[in-house]
Amino acid sequence: MTAVVRILLRRLALLVPLTLGIVLFVFLVMRFSAVDPASAFFQGANPTPAQLRAFREENGLLDPLPVRYVAFVGDLLHGDLGTSALTRGEVADQVLTALPLTLQLTFLGLGIAVVLALLGGVVAAVYRDRLPDQVVRVVSLVGVAAPGFWLALLLIQYLAVELGWFPSGGYINPADSVTGWLWTMTLPALALSLPVAAQLTRIVRTSVVEELDKDYVRTAIAGGLPPRVVVGRNVLRNALVNPLTVLGLRVGYLLGGAVVIETVFSLPGMGKLMIDAVKNGDPAVVQGVVLTTAFGFVVVNLVIDILYLLVNPRLRDPAA
Template identity: 60%
Template sequence: MPTVLKMTLRRVITLVPLLFGIALFVFVVMRLSPVNSAVSALGDQATPAQIAEYEHARGLDQPAPVQFFRFVANLLHGDLGETIGVARPVSELVAQALPLTLQLTVLGVAAALLIALPLGILAALFRDRWPDQVIRVVSMAGIAIPSFWLALLMIQHLSLGLGWFPNAGYVNPSDGVGAWLQSMTLPALALAVPVGCSLARIVRTSMVEELDRDYVRTAYGAGLPPVVVVGRNVLRNALVNPLTVLGLRIGYLLGGTIIIEAIFTMPGMGTLVMQAVGTNDTNLAQGTILVIAFCFVVVNLLVDVLYLFANPRLRGGH
């Protein structure tokens, strides 16, 4: 597939200036922050001489372009700086927190697909009939529910009320897959419901468009069973557009983990962001936001590549 490979390579090349732009944007935003990292580290009683010494030791007294290029050089070596106060490498904290956030995001995507595909397919197959109307109402309700409110409702009813799931904390998969799934189910569902309901409407629209095409009527006229027509042809072609939208929704899931992790007291990237905000730690905030943004860009690149392979018009250079 020469055309697909060429377009994939083009996507990868465009990733470099995009990541550079993200690093520049985060750097500028953090430098515009009214928080003084020297005061945050030394305290309000620090003298001007102490502040100047702190800034000189870390190069904060140098021109902004010099700071930025040194910042980029450190990024290329995996150095995200150190936390303010108790100096700990930010990359070390991120390495501990990122796996949990990625696990939660992957489970959220899986749960969203389990919601979106059945609802979207059923709504399309029974369009303008009562199952379609019910699914539309359910989808609108799911889209309208904020993730944090849904998380609180599930904690109240499914955790504290029925005792089916823990209301907080995180269990490592190495300590037991069952316990890990129990600790991740409610956070993943809180993230997945709005995304899944939103995707369900897109799946329905794509399915309806495919069902109205001539090749479907021809397949039915040739005597092919509906299961074969829908499962082998219609569904495969209809999922191309939802796949593209899914990449953007994954960014929503990554951002949503910040609040959800705080609600469920989970030591992920969201907890690091909240910790950085609470302690005015600009280095920690900068590092965590950069990593989350980079993950979002890389995930969208992977989704774009999957789209190129899934789109029949791009196969074989056509």
């Protein structure tokens, strides 16, 4: 068994207790919340105490917590996220309908953030302590301090309302029109990605500066290799480990930030689904959205771990 396979198996083994812990946390939070699933199911119908008790008995709400948790985990393993109190439909169906848009927004924002961070960070490192570096550092500092919803409102005000370059809301499915999809998703993706891009830019700059000061870079340039080749082939690859660490954590921010951004731009994704569920007192939908987002965060971090192995061969050394 190779070192890579052993490392991946260890990562996968750690996912089991982590996932069970997430499920337990969400389960306890929802069970001790002020929202009663029985009352939510009968909202607006004025149920009798007998009807409420019958509903609780039928759905196991009167069982001890350990029994309910085991049943809850069993339902999750079968893909059952519960039943919506508002629509009486399966929560899993609603999540599967809203999830693609949230993933599109998250990964489009992630792509924009990575591109901006690499460009800004490398330029700032190569021209350190000169004008390009100062400009990038100031812009990234402002980006880190700016809230995503505020950036969203600014983008709507200037690029949508005043200039009319993009719509202020709405969504076009990429299956209908790729151009229309990009047109409607650009502003939300920018609002979501700019704070992440600002943070990554500062980390990329620091990592690249550290690599540029190492002996192998000076030796390669003194040997006649063009600086752009040294930076592109060696420096950037070695400097990506630290940004990848932060990137894995920032994906969680992107998934969570999509809740606010989707609401601002009226996008029918997971964020709007959860906000509507909170407003309408639909705990099963809230629980389903939270669990799906948490599982997505776990999967993304596993992918980041795999990227570590690809970017830095030293991490594949069993003695490291």
